[in-house]
Amino acid sequence: MDFLRSKEMFKRNVKCGEISENEIGKTVIVNGWIHRKRDLGGLLFIDLRDRSGIVQVVVDPKNISKEKSEEIQGLKNESVVGIEGKVKNRLEPNLNLPTGKFEILLQAFEIFSKSEDLPFNQFSSQEVDETVRLKYRYLDLRRPEIRKVFELRSRIIQAIRTFFINRDFIEIETPILTKSTPEGARDFIVPSRLNKGKFYALPQSPQLFKQILMIGGFEKYFQIARCFRDEDLRQDRQPEFTQLDVEMSFIEQGDILKLMEEMYKDLFKEILGVEIEIPFQRVSYVDAKKKFGSDKPDTRFGMEIKDLTDYFKETGIQIIRDGMKNGKVVLALFLPGGAALSRREVDDLKEQMTDFGLNGFIDFKIKKGEIISSFSKYLTEKEKSGILGTGQPDNLALIFVVNSKNGFDQVGRVRILLAEKYNLVKKDKFNFIWVVDFPFFAYNEKEGRYEAEHHPFTMPKPEDLEKLETDKEHVKALAYDLVLNGNELGGGSIRIHNPELQKRVFKAIGLSDVEVEQKFGFLVQALSFGAPPHGGIAFGLDRLVWIMNGGTGSLRDVIAFPKTTSGICPLTEAPNEVSKKQLNDVGIKTENG
Template sequence: MYRNHTCGELTLANVDNIVILAGWVQKVRKLGGGMTFVDLRDRYGITQLAFNRSVDEELYEQANKLGREFVLQVTGKVQERESKNPNNPTGDIEIIVSEMVILNASDTPPFTIEDETDGGDDLRMKYRYLDLRRNIVRGNLELRHKIAFETRRYLDERNFLEVETPVLIGSTPEGARDFIVPSRMNPGEFYALPQSPQLFKQLLMVSGFDRYFQIVKCFRDEDLRADRQPEFTQIDCEMSFVKQEDVLEMFEGMTRHLFKKIKGIDLPAFPRMTYEHAMKYYGSDKPDTRFGMEFVEIKDLTIGKDFVVFDSSEYVGAICAKGAATYTRKQIDKLTDYVKRPQIGAKGLVYVRCEEDGTLKSSVDKFYDQDTLKLWAERCKAEPGDLILIICGETEKAQKQLCELRLEVGEQLGLRDKNTFSCLWVVDFPLLEKDEELGRYFAKHHPFTSPKEEDFALLDSNPGAVRANAYDMVINGVEVGGGSVRIYNSQLQNKIFSVLGFSEEKAQAQFGFLMNAFKYGAPPHAGLAFGLDRLVSLFAGLDSIRDCIAFPKNTSGRDMMIDAPSTVEQEQLDELHLKVTIIDKT
């Protein structure tokens, strides 16, 4: 055998034992005086190897020729260390090596295999198999395993069945862009990779499976960002004979179980917040509730003072940053530049500084006197030492801009602690959203989401006001999961398709198999899906989901390691009856 112990398990209890270890060379330390120490690393930890010239000169010389990442097998006796390392679980012992086999030499790696590496993102992605040797990255993958394992345990104990659904399906262009796969055996026809197993899990409910889950790969051909990859993993779930409250209770329980089991944290019950409330007070349907700083509308207090910017604005909203009156003019100017960036698009930023002596200093005090500014401060519940920041414009745009400002200020004030977790459910989403240019409605969630019963009548008179039986779980301003109660009645489903502008022929062509299945006794059902990548990144305190995925893509959707996507041979294209035309976009 190559080893009888790992590099992370030996302690003083093993002193005088003869052990065999195998692993990679982390570091070689040549101390002079005939002593060389080698740190040997495997997945489980690091053990110090000792080579003494006076004991075995040949082994000592071999040790001095070792390089980083050489793969070794060593045999030796466990000995108590004179100089212990309290930061290493094996830091009380070392191995006096009697035999060593170099299983494989290694070129010098392009970056250091350490927690604080000198490798840039692109370089580490190109050599991802080396990056995965680093403790910090491997730890994220181990965390991912634990979360997936505990998820399976929790759901299995509650009678959920794990069922695999197809990866090659039909295209559903109503959602995000599909990845398309040509069919060789059916020339001119295409599969799509699933954006989610939505239709199949609903069919499993029709099939009587009652409770389904799957930890499943999904695919969306979208532009990338920190929390988005072209392929991602969902914890996908569905339940029969349930209402919204049953689903929220089940999966709030699962989330609390994961936090307790993985992080040792007891979470309180998750509050519920309506979509309307979230947008009005946070400007986001995924509010970060680790801190306050809710929006305050002050439009009615600003009019009639000849300040055209406020007078001509549909909305004037403020946030109160507690204790931030110490912000300098330079800091406020930086915040102004931040919200004026094209990605945010605000035209400017107004401030009111609440001085300790009770006076108010503002960037618009030539238009507004102290009495008016005090009215603003009272409504914002501002006290001496606080800073009021104000943005105006069209309501929806200004609220989104104020949301970005709130998050930035919260970050600067240290209010977004990654070790604090604030969870909530956002409910009562709009069922539909209207594209004014196209003059038609689109499903906010997906076309199988049930409207709230009390809003059924609005489908004819005011579709935009219809609320959905939909819900999102939000943790620290990140949507980690979402779902809905599904439509299980063919007549209601046809009505929704009609409101969405589907002809009977189009609805039948795209979703006929589901609608036909409903004719054979579909039960009431509901479900949701968690983003496993996002959940793991939250647990790990990461800003990006990339480092909790074994082999991720970069921001251009490329796999730097295997250089994909890539061109293929013309013979392969011919077999698929495809002709590729490269369009010069310049």
């Protein structure tokens, strides 16, 4: 291991996985990691691995000195070496290996670096604690399955870039050090040394910059942008994530939806070889909530929520009657094949309902046009027709008596549970669906005020403008989300390009003139110097890669260096303390001095 090399390194002239007939009889040099050794005493086999694959090297003591032989024999797995030797056919091929017909007879070698004992075996099928894996992320990254994820990710990004560049879009970078804004997620903040006591914020998205780029006349912008949100993490949420960000001028909502449909069609065709049908299905926000109990409906299976309230207006079943007196509604799910479930299975299901904030449900089995249930004798003809008219034979009808406000969401979650539990989801399907006509405002109970459901730069639907001050509940937005298999891929909106309207909206969400001036003065001003009509969309790229990779595991699997649920990077141990001097420089004192 001469670090100050006096000679040329043993640089490879062929890759491990590419050893073939062509090299037979030739002397080659391969570089790589010692994947595994099989020491038979007199004879040593080494599986040498590089990115291309694995090849077997044979160390025969006849060919090298005793010291050299012992030196290579003593190397631990994952040490990195260069090996020179002659390629020959194997006596007994190993058909499990692409290079299994060949082997390299070692003549000379160079040790590039020795490995210590490994903290875990990254090639074992054993599941190792994820924190340990992340601490030694580089070991895991050497696994071909893991590497493939990042090859996929790279190809996806490449395809996206090509798509937009071919359509005359300009990729522009926007600042990472920017300004903290109210509304939306919590910002990560960065202290400023040159401006003591002041802070930058990391962008939650390039939202304002891309609008300003439109005002700047770029007309078509996109960016693969890093975004930051200081909120609690989830399986599908990281504090920093990558977004495909798009904005266009002189367009309407339909133009953006169409463009994105084309992009996804191309992308899925090129990367996965899957034909996606366009245009995508569309559903209004209200209908999505009513049919699927979610604003990100998974449409890979049916089982839509049915509202049977009208059928049960005069019911003799007391729990339903009592519930309806309190303004509750009667919702039903029809589980295909559920009539075959045992009493026990149905009861277990009922018990699980508490997880969703539900007391349970009333169940009716539908068999050969008959309703079978302990309640069936109380059913009126009208109620029977409601159940039979909606459900199919062999279904289990689950009747929920729930609040009209959040009941649909609760039942929507039960719908997902049932689909997973009884394998109703067609796993190989890619169901894209646009959710449109979002409400403009959302009431924040905690703060007792209305906020923008999407964001405050969104254009209200023109016909709802007059309700902006008087009837906030019913103002709809020119906003849209794209949902794939029940995952929100992303969303966007047509933006406000009129400074007066923008001020009105700020006011409607309770921002004072002073706050508007302080926080968004630059935007209002920009809008007043000639802003084109514009709009755009943004997609979570990590989530897209995750889905295209099969949608298993967590988002952490498609990020090279992800953080744990508590926002920690086990590899670098970020976040961490900084020195007193660093704090002094930026004028910060911590609580413990």
